[in-house]
Amino acid sequence: MPLPGIEAAGVAVGAARLHAAVPAIPIEHDGYAVALTCSIGRHSVASVGASTAAQVISHADKAPYAAKRQGRNRVVSSALARA
Numbered sequence: 001m002p003l004p005g006i007e008a009a010g011v012a013v014g015a016a017r018l019h020a021a022v023p024a025i026p027i028e029h030d031g032y033a034v035a036l037t038c039s040i041g042r043h044s045v046a047s048v049g050a051s052t053a054a055q056v057i058s059h060a061d062k063a064p065y066a067a068k069r070q071g072r073n074r075v076v077s078s079a080l081a082r083a
Contacts, residue, residue: 008079019073022038023035039072039075039076040067041078043063043079
């Protein structure tokens with residue numbers, strides 16, 4: 001979800017809080033406790049410049065998959081510096 005005007009550090013804090021909160025959600029199925037994990041990918045764009053919306057969306061879309069490839073249940077960040 002786009003968060004315009006939010007600095008990358010603020011998004012990192014929110015992602016870390018969400019990552020910590022998900023496993024604490026009590027879920028049961030057929031009487032058994034189910035452990036939840038989550039992989040979060042976040043992407044930020046530094047400054048205004050020539051990057052297109054498609055480039056930003058492409059990078060943001062790849063971030064959660066990178067988290068899963070790196071072992072799941074983690075937060076992965078990527079950034080795109082714009083001229």
